[in-house]
Amino acid sequence: MRVAAIHLGSYSFHLLVAEITGASSFRILVQDAMLMQLGRTALLTGRLDPNDMARGLQCLAEFRRLTLSRRVERTFAIATGVIREAENGDDFLRRACRVGGFHIRTISGREEARLIHLAVSRGLGLQERALLVDIGGGSVRLSVGDGDRIYFATALRLGFLRMHGRFITKDPVSKLEARALASFLRESLRASAAAIRRRNPSRVIATGSPVTVLSTLARRLRASPGPGQDGAERVRRSEIRRIISSLAELPAIERAGRFDLDSVQAESLPTALMILDAVLGSAGRRAVEISSADLCEGVIHDFLQARPPSAAPPAEGDPRMQAVLDLAARCDYPAEHSHRVALLAGQIFRQTAGLHGLGQVEGRLLERASILHDIGYHISYSGHHKHAHHLVMHSELRGFTPAERRLLANLVRYHRGAAPRASHASFRALSPPEQQVVRRLSAVLRIADALDMSHFCVVDEIQLRAAGRRIYFLLLANGMFRRAPLDMGAVKRHARLFEKLFGVETVFRIRRSRPRPSDSETPNRT
Template identity: 35%
Template structure:
């Protein structure tokens, strides 16, 4: 399966495209990034301007069409700080949905942190013990203390690089810089003791801001060498020196510093101030850089949430069967009984074709109804056939027409207890031809379900011999099947009425044994087309 994840951030919009493999690993097949600066003016005004929105929409439209050209089957999108805090963020989300059909999830800072953890955890081998993680975005900073098993501490702070730039650094003055430093210190005052109390042996940094800082520090020390983000790190002494250079630099001087992305020129000072404050306050001597974070975390999160779906798409190419099995699994169905009932039902369907004269699509619907007939147990044993009807009707099964869903739901509903009749509104509302289909399929399912009454697949197979006045079911069984015979006698009533034939059941291995005759019953006028 091919998936694209879109991260609508305060500074940039990123898209990662990946191929998910059957073993639940994935391979990145493409990355895209546009620095849309959605946070420009937004952090202070809490409002996305028309120009900002159009920049974002243009990028998302571009990403959408690119994803389609790459054969992407699923797009997952999240929006973070800029959209989350804007009073008209909902309007932006609505425009995206209208123009691209992409449903964007606006996530909290804490959810950002969780996804960052997933991305880091699966990209680096976290050492035993605690690790500190920091991600500096445009609007917020996510800080975590984690171990390989779980998150121990997670906090999202409104200290993103774009936010600090808008609030404090519009004039490039010394006083503004001191105000920024005091603001950061105040935000960290109550946080640092909590982190220190947990303790950590290693520190990891993610995000474009930190990778830029690491690259700038590297080039300041290593002339003529190339920086590799994969092996990047940032030492406290280098960070301290770099901050001093940045704090007293003009935009022109920063532009000449190797390693700085030109589009981050005005944002890097605020990011550097936050980085130095954390490294100094927590005594971090070295920050290891990781170039995997929230987007990779989004892919891992999707895989974790959709393991059954991904597995079924690989092994079950038929979308209708796949969705039926997905619903069945969601309702904790008894797989063995459901599959054996479906097997017996299809055998009966095939061997009684000259009676019912139904089409191939009806055979398919019988199989699906057999797989779902007991899912009502998920709600309650009592009236579980009616609960099955409700679940099927309201499951939103993709790949089926409304009429086919009606047939599935009603066949499951009539697999036990009362027979179809005009007093049932859902049945009566169907066209005459469809009522006939429901009745025949339910009649077959009632017998198939009875022939696995013990749920031990005692009856291996069924043959049916149809004569003018009699239908004889010849059963192959590998164990005592008296319980199944008893229940089949009770539940063949609908089949007998529809076929207009006496119904008998006989065990093949008990040659010469008398056939078990179904109890006679008067013909129900509400059941149509008795002879098929």
């Protein structure tokens, strides 16, 4: 299974695509970041700049292209920092959801700290108590924890873009401005530093874009990289202060050239390192270890912790079902989503028998089509329902007669897009009774597919109740609902064929099902 995590931050947007390799492990396939600097003006004005928003939307369109090309089944997108604070942040997120095609969840600073802790503790196999420092553009996240739990976490509005915009006006940085910033940071960190010292962490580990650059600059000061524990690179505070002095005495353009920095990084890097230096000083620490772990890794680890059990695959012993599963596997189908759709479609089918009048043979056809409905991704996301039809018609399917293959191919063809119509040659080739079967089953399949459009397996069970010409769908949702709320407008649109065929009105209501152990809070949470 492939998943993607996207982080929309104040300084940059990040994408991570990973292959799930076990119950608690994954392999990174793609890791990308694009500098956005949304906070450069928004942290001062309180509003996202229209040009910055346009660049952000272009970035998300590119991320969507990458996730589709890598055939990602689930995308977790989170927004932090300036997007959370900006007056027009919600407007940007609405547009971003349309462009990206995925739900974007806004999280708090403390939640950011928890996810960073999760990424670092899993990445480094953290055992002893450590102070984690994540320096972002809008805020600094501080947490003290070990591999089992977090003892303290906070988010302070001391991000390097925010501090640079507030204190730094000279280029190069003037000593007066540097002293004013240092004084402000010491005072702002006083309470958090006291709480950190009480927890007595044995290590300090830093993450974030600026500290990744720091590790490169630190190597220039010494002959060896000086790795720390568990492979994390260790940088002394005295080295950080020497680097700050070297950077601050130069204008940004010279800084970029001499230290091989991006022009955007060069401008605010001294401020970011001053913040790290202030944290170390306030906590009474002489060195820091640099970790490349980021928020996106924490998001995927969090998903693995809360992941609901997969829908059970069909029972063995049915050669036709085995042929269907073999074809699905050859096409690298989205297994969890497909089996969840099969589960939901079966529930709807059984509870609406009085409407459609179909029997067990058609029910098995619906189950097989549910498993195969997205195999067209194997060719392309665009028009994948038509590609699925082609694959069913021209692939090996042992045990299926030509008539059964045509029915199955038409059913996967009509799980989305245009409704079945006589102007379509493949549908016109069916007999009138076969056309009726395809119409009725595709109406059910469309609803089931829409209920798992996010591929998060949010709905566990559907309970139907008829009242006159209304059909009420009670959707029992699990704990994944908070990560990917259902798009009820989309579900209703996908129910139009069902309503038209059976002359009913559909009403969808959501209720939280009884929590499973995987839905509960884990010891790693704040």
